[in-house]
Amino acid sequence: MNRTFTIRQLTKEFDVTARTLRFYEDEGLIAPERRGQTRIYASRDRARIILILRGRRVGFSLGEIREILDLYDTHHDGGVTQTLHARKKFEEQLHKLERQKIDIEDSLTELKRAITTIDDAVAKGQLPPQAHQVAAE
Amino acid sequence: MNRTFTIRQLTKEFDVTARTLRFYEDEGLIAPERRGQTRIYASRDRARIILILRGRRVGFSLGEIREILDLYDTHHDGGVTQTLHARKKFEEQLHKLERQKIDIEDSLTELKRAITTIDDAVAKGQLPPQAHQVAAE
DNA sequence: TCTTTGCTTGACGTTGACGTAAACGTTAGG
DNA sequence: CCTAACGTTTACGTCAACGTCAAGCAAAGA
Numbered sequence: 001m002n003r004t005f006t007i008r009q010l011t012k013e014f015d016v017t018a019r020t021l022r023f024y025e026d027e028g029l030i031a032p033e034r035r036g037q038t039r040i041y042a043s044r045d046r047a048r049i050i051l052i053l054r055g056r057r058v059g060f061s062l063g064e065i066r067e068i069l070d071l072y073d074t075h076h077d078g079g080v081t082q083t084l085h086a087r088k089k090f091e092e093q094l095h096k097l098e099r100q101k102i103d104i105e106d107s108l109t110e111l112k113r114a115i116t117t118i119d120d121a122v123a124k125g126q127l128p129p130q131a132h133q134v135a136a137e
Numbered sequence: 138m139n140r141t142f143t144i145r146q147l148t149k150e151f152d153v154t155a156r157t158l159r160f161y162e163d164e165g166l167i168a169p170e171r172r173g174q175t176r177i178y179a180s181r182d183r184a185r186i187i188l189i190l191r192g193r194r195v196g197f198s199l200g201e202i203r204e205i206l207d208l209y210d211t212h213h214d215g216g217v218t219q220t221l222h223a224r225k226k227f228e229e230q231l232h233k234l235e236r237q238k239i240d241i242e243d244s245l246t247e248l249k250r251a252i253t254t255i256d257d258a259v260a261k262g263q264l265p266p267q268a269h270q271v272a273a274e
Numbered sequence: 275t276c277t278t279t280g281c282t283t284g285a286c287g288t289t290g291a292c293g294t295a296a297a298c299g300t301t302a303g304g
Numbered sequence: 305c306c307t308a309a310c311g312t313t314t315a316c317g318t319c320a321a322c323g324t325c326a327a328g329c330a331a332a333g334a
Contacts, residue, residue, distance in 0.1 A: 118224045
């Protein structure tokens with residue numbers, strides 16, 4: 001199908017501003033074609049945007065994300081050395097994410113503990129009565 | 138045991154700078170006692186630092202972290218309304234982290250796929266010969 | 275006493291990731 | 305033909321989360 005997209009479509013789909021997409025272009029993360037002046041995004045660009053945004057959500061900097069995207073680009077046409085270097089980098093990211101996953105799981109159990117603690121207190125009515133409205137209303 | 142700690146000990150234990158701990162204090166995230174001028178951290182402060190640093194690693198802003206810490210503080214002595222508000226906030230954080238966990242898991246499978254792709258290519262020798270050194274060295 | 279070492283408080287600098295505003299071209303509808 | 309609505313570039317602004325001095329106190333050892 002290899003569709004194309006306008007900047008407007010992508011901003012709506014991913015809930016980012018046009019400024020953000022242009023900024024990513026300036027930073028070399030995407031490289032949409034041009035019809036005259038206006039940007040025209042291909043499926044490839046869209047796929048990269050998905051990776052970028054997810055990368056951000058999991059805490060990668062744009063610099064790290066660019067590195068990853070470059071790796072995807074170059075480990076196909078690169079020589080053995082390039083490719084093995086890419087492999088190493090991928091594994092580094094992998095370990096970083098695995099550590100992060102543990103942090104998240106720890107946080108999740110702690111939050112759940114806090115919530116059940118609250119629920120127990122509420123159930124047993126172990127809470128001071130709520131302060132009333134201050135005065136004249 | 139309710140130990141106490143110096144700023145130096147904590148910087149070493151958690152690999153942060155003293156500047157960072159003082160900054161967190163300025164932001165109201167911790168409130169160590171003073172012996173004269175110098176800060177003297179209690180176990181409570183240390184526990185909060187652990188939460189702060191983990192919060193950072195999973196992508197919370199200091200503002201969000203302060204909110205969470207406040208919730209831990211106030212859902213004990215607060216009235217019913219306060220406490221239920223805290224519960225709601227905790228659940229929000231919970232959902233945010235669960236979404237993030239999914240992002241991380243997606244990223245992990247993608248990274249693993251990339252790595253096995255590389256390994257397959259290497260195993261089958263489907264790689265162009267490595268470019269040689271440029272010229273005079 | 276002198277010096278070193280550690281702690282302190284400002285105050286300004288920095289970096290990343292955009293926001294915002296100005297000033298202008300382009301295309302579709304009324 | 306006019307005007308909206310959308311697009312563009314360029315440039316400066318901003319906010320968070322610290323880093324980096326500068327300048328000083330305070331206890332401890334030589």
